[in-house]
Amino acid sequence: MAATLRVCNHAANLASEVAFVKGLKRPYVLQKEVYFRLRAEFGLGAQAAVRVVKKVCDAYVTLTANITAGNLGPEGSKRRKRAQSKPVRFREDAAQPFDDRILTWNLDQRTVSVWTVAGRIKAIPFVCSEQALKLLASRKGESDLVLREGMFFLTATVEVPEPEPYEPDGFLGVDLGIVNIATTSDGDILAGRRLNRYRRRHRDLRAKLQKKRTKSAKRILKRIRRREARHAAHTNHTIAKQLVATAERTSRGIALEDLGGIRQRVTARKHQRSSLHSWAFAQLGAFITYKARRAGVPVVFVDPRDTSRRCSGCGYTHRANRVSQARFACRSCGIVMHADHNGSCNIAHRADVVWQRGAVNRPSTA
Template identity: 75%
Template sequence: MKIVMQVKLLPGSAYDADALAAPLRACNRAANRVSEVAFGTGKVRRDALQKETYYALKADFDLGAQPAVRTIKKVCDAYATLKGNIKAGHLSGKARRKAESKPIRFRQDAAQPYDDRILTWNLDQRTVSIWTVAGRIKRVPFVCSNEAMKLLASRKGESDLVMRDGAFFLIATIDVEEPPVYEPDGWLGVDLGIVNIATTSDGAVLAGRRLNRYRKRQRDLRRKLQAKQTKSAKRRLKAIRRREARHAANENHKIAKKLVTTAERTSRGIALEDLKGIRQRVTAQIDQRARLHSWAFAQLGAFVEYKAKRDGVPVVHVDPRNTSRQCSECRHTHRTNRVSQAWFACRSCGVVMNADLNGSRNIAQRADAVWQRGNVNCPSVAPTGT
């Protein structure tokens, strides 16, 4: 499996910081030129596009051989991603026509890929030597956690230089060997929600009240600062942007770690709802829309999946339909069973319990059928030839 690792660069002077920003500006201007050529000629494959633009990039943008090649490859990847999104149905109608009507544009400070010819890591000294338009900058310090340092020892391939709020980061992709997935002895069902971020079939409730209060404070603060329209208010807005996203990501990391640890300790798998497209399917009231659209369902699911892969914990996704209306005891399903957001009362057998707990138990029960179908479709022993 692939793990994305981020380290922070610490340029020693303002000159070094400007030198690190310069290749981002140059490469992204070059990428926009290449994108225009690709859009105009229809040549989006690397070999054909490189023949059209390689020498022009070196002459007009003062790029070396490897930065020019990496820039062309970045443009090819962007068009491949656009094609994949269209094919998968993620872009349709007006959005698709708009995306296909003009060349892909790159921001001035968009990330730029570096390979081992233009970026050298010295893990012992925790420094890097990196190409810039003004020449190589050597012995640029970086900081990261001790766990990240261990993983960086097995780093291979490209790393991306990123500038975010005036700070510079290198993002490396690391291949980690996956342990074999064990045969689960039951399932830990997880019901995801807004009031309660996650409720497990064991009865553990990971409430979202603190996070929702934090988000409300941030929204109120942004609204207040935006209304002032002063320079100091704009500086404050810039300082606090992304803070809410970082806080929510940290909460999701902690929740995912707790779920995976619980499942591994009890030799069970993790069952999640398949929530793809939930924002399009669910109709929320006006006062609930901000909470619905700011909650990172996909992020928490992705965190659970990659942490589970690292520990060999099986994960399945089940159909979420009627998990909140079906009784986990007698299987009776009716919309009136869900009395309120918090409570479930079965009209058939009379059982009363927390609504999220009932949903998580339904998810756990559906997981076994999903797992068995997967085992049937994926035999563990390959057939032998004659």
């Protein structure tokens, strides 16, 4: 299977070069150009060659989407020019998609049959939780073969029932930040100080290892990077689950700030840049969104402008209202409260206005 990943990714690099040079980014057009060459030079099966071509085209679609969204910087930036000036490249161990013709699941025996460059390997056992096994019964589409830290994983796409969102009785506002990862309009502060201590400890460890520049230091850096990513994902899952449960229990929706492109819009001091750019804004928002959809909880994204400067009590907006990172004091009505709590209340108010105005998709009342 490791050899199969290597061969498929070498083939994908060749197809990517052809797609880049000749401007062939659509699957059917690129397939006509490289299909027989991939089979002859790399010994790929018919369906494996088709999956390689589709993988390359999907990579260019993702690249175009990132450029359009501004994730690679503004037009003319070095990062954007570099991404547009060369073909997409695939690592030797990059994930490879398989469809039902070249990968077969046997859920009763918990085995899979996989096509490889050495022929089809049958009855390969797999392990998963009982809950995941139930979800696999509704599996649909491709499965991705992933090699991670010497272990093989199969990532499958499944379909789950999605209930219609209910009519919310108000909104639970959520202010996302760096010092306090999430603060709700109920006044709850989620995963603040403890997570930041963990991140600072890893940041200091990375700095020490990067100075060494030895092979062993690089191996450790790679290991702790993955560990930190897993910890961040676990924390985001926990926060998202708690927020959705609270909103569902109180029959409210969830209000979030639209933080798209925040890294390009927000400027930070040098010592703050690491914290700003290493925090997974999009991941937490994505986790909240999909968990809410599974529970039928409405989610509304609002404009984040001035949510930290506007008084949630009287509506007066002034930059001097934000006395410090944690303290908000309105210069008009005199209300004093936690700054993130004030921001989350403003987010909840805006979501309610947007919902009542009908500017978002609302559940059918028929």
